[in-house]
Amino acid sequence: MPPSSDTTVTQWQFLTQAEAETIEAVCERIFPNDDGRAGARDARVIVFIDRAAADEDEALRLCYREGVQALNAFSNDVYGSPFAKLSGDAADSLLERIENAESSTHPDVPHPLATFFALVWEHTIQGMFCDPKYGGNHDTLGWQLVGFPGAQWGYNAEQMKPGFDSTIIPIKSLEDLRNELRGANA
Amino acid sequence: MPEKAEAIVVGLGASGGIIAEQLTKAGMRVLALDKGPMHSNEEFTFKHDEVKYYSRGSLVPQLSTDPVTWRPNEATEAQLLPWAAGVRGNSEPLHLPPSIGPGGGTLHWGGASWRHRDSDFHMKSLIEERFGPEALDGDSTMVDWPVSYGDLEPYYDKVEWELGVSGQAGNVKGIHNPAGSPFESDRQREYPMPPLRRAPADDRFKAACERLGYRPFQQPAAVASTDYKSLKGCEYCGFCHGFLCHVNAKQSSRITSVEMALQTGNLEIRSSSRVFRLNRDATGRSITGVSYFDADGVVHDVESDLVVVACYALENSRLLLASGINANGQVGQNFMTHSFGWCTLVLPEFSNPFMAPLVAASVVDDLNCDGVPDNDEGVLWGSVLTSIPGDLQPIEAAHNLPPGMRRWGGEFKDWFSENYRKLMGIHNQIPSFPTKRYYCDLDPVVKDKFGQPALRITHDWSQHDVAALNYFEKIKRNIADEMGATQFWSEANPPAYHLSTHEVGTHRMGENPADSVVDIYGESHECKGLYVVGGGQFPTLSGYNPTQTLQALAYLSADRILEKV
Ligand SMILES: Cc1cc2nc3c(=O)[nH]c(=O)nc-3n(C[C@H](O)[C@H](O)[C@H](O)COP(=O)(O)OP(=O)(O)OC[C@H]3O[C@@H](n4cnc5c(N)ncnc54)[C@H](O)[C@@H]3O)c2cc1C
Numbered sequence: 001m002p003p004s005s006d007t008t009v010t011q012w013q014f015l016t017q018a019e020a021e022t023i024e025a026v027c028e029r030i031f032p033n034d035d036g037r038a039g040a041r042d043a044r045v046i047v048f049i050d051r052a053a054a055d056e057d058e059a060l061r062l063c064y065r066e067g068v069q070a071l072n073a074f075s076n077d078v079y080g081s082p083f084a085k086l087s088g089d090a091a092d093s094l095l096e097r098i099e100n101a102e103s104s105t106h107p108d109v110p111h112p113l114a115t116f117f118a119l120v121w122e123h124t125i126q127g128m129f130c131d132p133k134y135g136g137n138h139d140t141l142g143w144q145l146v147g148f149p150g151a152q153w154g155y156n157a158e159q160m161k162p163g164f165d166s167t168i169i170p171i172k173s174l175e176d177l178r179n180e181l182r183g184a185n186a
Numbered sequence: 187m188p189e190k191a192e193a194i195v196v197g198l199g200a201s202g203g204i205i206a207e208q209l210t211k212a213g214m215r216v217l218a219l220d221k222g223p224m225h226s227n228e229e230f231t232f233k234h235d236e237v238k239y240y241s242r243g244s245l246v247p248q249l250s251t252d253p254v255t256w257r258p259n260e261a262t263e264a265q266l267l268p269w270a271a272g273v274r275g276n277s278e279p280l281h282l283p284p285s286i287g288p289g290g291g292t293l294h295w296g297g298a299s300w301r302h303r304d305s306d307f308h309m310k311s312l313i314e315e316r317f318g319p320e321a322l323d324g325d326s327t328m329v330d331w332p333v334s335y336g337d338l339e340p341y342y343d344k345v346e347w348e349l350g351v352s353g354q355a356g357n358v359k360g361i362h363n364p365a366g367s368p369f370e371s372d373r374q375r376e377y378p379m380p381p382l383r384r385a386p387a388d389d390r391f392k393a394a395c396e397r398l399g400y401r402p403f404q405q406p407a408a409v410a411s412t413d414y415k416s417l418k419g420c421e422y423c424g425f426c427h428g429f430l431c432h433v434n435a436k437q438s439s440r441i442t443s444v445e446m447a448l449q450t451g452n453l454e455i456r457s458s459s460r461v462f463r464l465n466r467d468a469t470g471r472s473i474t475g476v477s478y479f480d481a482d483g484v485v486h487d488v489e490s491d492l493v494v495v496a497c498y499a500l501e502n503s504r505l506l507l508a509s510g511i512n513a514n515g516q517v518g519q520n521f522m523t524h525s526f527g528w529c530t531l532v533l534p535e536f537s538n539p540f541m542a543p544l545v546a547a548s549v550v551d552d553l554n555c556d557g558v559p560d561n562d563e564g565v566l567w568g569s570v571l572t573s574i575p576g577d578l579q580p581i582e583a584a585h586n587l588p589p590g591m592r593r594w595g596g597e598f599k600d601w602f603s604e605n606y607r608k609l610m611g612i613h614n615q616i617p618s619f620p621t622k623r624y625y626c627d628l629d630p631v632v633k634d635k636f637g638q639p640a641l642r643i644t645h646d647w648s649q650h651d652v653a654a655l656n657y658f659e660k661i662k663r664n665i666a667d668e669m670g671a672t673q674f675w676s677e678a679n680p681p682a683y684h685l686s687t688h689e690v691g692t693h694r695m696g697e698n699p700a701d702s703v704v705d706i707y708g709e710s711h712e713c714k715g716l717y718v719v720g721g722g723q724f725p726t727l728s729g730y731n732p733t734q735t736l737q738a739l740a741y742l743s744a745d746r747i748l749e750k751v
């Protein structure tokens with residue numbers, strides 16, 4: 001299954017297709033689309049994660065690889081099926097158990113999972129709100145969701161009045177800024 | 187034949203840049219060594235990148251290459267800074283040593299630019315007069331400053347006019363202007379630039395503070411409000427604190443002092459050059475040069491009888507210790523830092539916190555210094571209280587959620603998409619007091635990849651810090667209520683971090699060589715020709731940000747080197 005709703009198949013840089021599906025299922029519980037508004041899957045957070053894993057160090061890659069295995073083992077133990085196949089409620093209750101293990105020692109939660117979940121949380125946030133050049137925040141969906149205009153050269157006095165509705169400012173990414181400068185220099 | 191230099195400046199940050207500029211302007215040939223990279227114009231222009239600068243902390247030293255360890259007390263084993271090591275993929279760049287490379291901490295600083303008040307120079311006397319000699323605990327090593335506000339005033343003026351600070355003066359030669367600070371000590375003239383435009387939510391903050399009887403005024407800022415010298419007027423882009431400035435509005439030594447030094451033709455900069463040892467003659471009484479690793483790890487020696495070490499308070503003390511320059515045992519002692527008591531508010535209207543620099547803000551200074559009213563909490567010394575209405579991007583915002591709310595799932599998504607645009611912050615800067623208990627030394631175990639020992643920090647928040655944080659939290663909550671905030675929460679007290687980017691005191695200046703490391707000009711008591719400059723010189727930390735004061739001290743050091751004082 002491709003990581004987002006369109007039909008192109010993603011070429012993964014580091015993840016396997018099965019790993020991508022598991023991690024994306026976690027991302028989608030962190031930032032769900034259960035209200036018709038963009039979630040982690042729509043924003044292609046998993047593409048961000050795949051590239052981050054490829055770009056950063058071995059320890060990070062290991063954390064993903066082992067984390068996926070541990071998560072599926074835990075999920076199989078508790079529900080008899082891998083994580084990506086769980087219902088939303090079942091997935092949430094598993095993640096809650098993992099998250100609680102962060103602050104106390106839960107002998108029933110496998111060790112690397114708390115770190116794994118904390119890492120996926122961190123990267124889901126980054127993948128939702130990064131500049132689109134990182135592969136996440138597809139079509140600036142994350143920025144649109146929260147009303148952030150993205151990479152702007154600046155704001156004027158009118159826009160800086162209290163209560164101003166920033167969603168009327170056209171959103172820009174770094175690529176837009178580059179193109180503007182190229183245009184200006186052409 | 188080893189290479190020789192007329193003068194060596196190690197570290198081209200806030201203070202090193204100033205000294206390099208003053209020396210080169212006077213005709214000296216200066217070799218500057220900085221361990222960080224020379225950041226390119228391309229990086230400055232396209233700095234609107236939260237993953238690169240916030241999440242990956244690309245401007246700041248990483249714990250993997252520049253390890254620093256911490257322990258709360260001597261009975262505990264030190265570990266790599268736990269609040270910054272965090273989850274893989276986030277290095278928490280705001281609680282690590284400052285950004286590196288020519289420009290140093292002023293590449294990504296916020297630019298709150300403060301003169302101390304007269305009273306900051308007499309903290310110890312004023313506390314003891316008011317609360318009695320027993321008020322400071324038995325381990326206290328607090329002393330008054332060996333220089334006064336009056337000694338530094340010409341240098342504060344120089345920082346403002348040479349480098350560029352915007353603001354509204356409140357007290358020019360004793361003539362008060364109610365639009366400026368009602369509390370500032372006499373200054374000889376106005377700021378060179380008017381105050382910045384304030385961020386959207388600041389009107390509401392200021393009005394609420396006035397209704398509560400405070401006298402808020404605008405934060406003096408090392409951010410240009412108009413074109414000034416090498417600075418351009420701020421564009422209010424909001425990728426400011428923690429980022430480079432794409433228009434050169436933020437006063438960074440990279441574009442002010444370092445640029446001016448380069449223009450003299452007398453400055454040679456070697457970036458990615460990490461000094462690891464300060465070399466002395468056989469008696470140990472005179473400096474002879476430095477040894478450094480280049481980018482490939484190759485060792486180079488350069489000789490000079492004038493070496494200025496300006497690597498920030500932490501690395502300054504580490505270098506002295508690693509070089510064995512610590513005859514009186516005072517290097518690394520008296521570690522001080524700020525706790526912020528960071529509070530977050532949700533406002534009833536859009537605050538658009540992604541606009542404007544951090545310092546397009548207002549300050550309540552009524553409770554700072556000895557102006558803190560008598561109180562039951564036992565607070566001996568106050569702090570500034572500052573609005574933080576701008577400069578907040580979504581990734582950073584998602585790391586500071588109201589306690590008790592689940593950080594993921596539909597509830598989190600709804601909360602964040604509804605409220606990101608309504609956030610603002612208020613914070614203080616509670617100065618920790620110097621004591622025998624809190625200090626830096628060399629970690630006996632942890633080393634960097636060159637085999638050099640890491641700095642180890644022994645520090646915990648004191649009863650006084652916790653009391654002051656509690657005291658000010660009530661004030662901030664009150665202001666938030668008056669502002670009509672719909673939600674309000676505070677960071678943990680005591681905080682998880684022990685570095686605030688305002689570390690000072692670790693190579694204290696003083697007149698007595700027995701109980702201080704450098705003299706008032708920053709020259710080592712122990713080793714002639716060696717200047718060690720920056721916030722490490724401070725005898726006490728004030729409730730204000732430290733940089734304008736350490737910049738002023740750098741001008742004073744340069745005057746001394748050039749034999750003008
Ligand atoms: C996020 C952030 C926000 C801040 N905001 C404010 C603010 O609003 N107001 C304020 O007053 N202060 C602020 N500060 C603090 C300010 O940045 C510092 O006070 C100031 O930069 C310290 O100046 P310095 O000259 O001591 O060192 P730095 O400016 O830190 O410069 C040290 C230099 O030394 C170099 N160096 C370090 N070790 C070596 C070595 N071994 N060999 C060679 N070179 C070396 C570094 O690369 C760096 O360039 C902020 C800091 C941070 C990190």
Ligand code: SF4
Nearest residue numbers: 420421423424426431
């Ligand atoms: S807010 Fe102003 S000073 Fe800060 S980076 Fe943007 S333009 Fe520069």
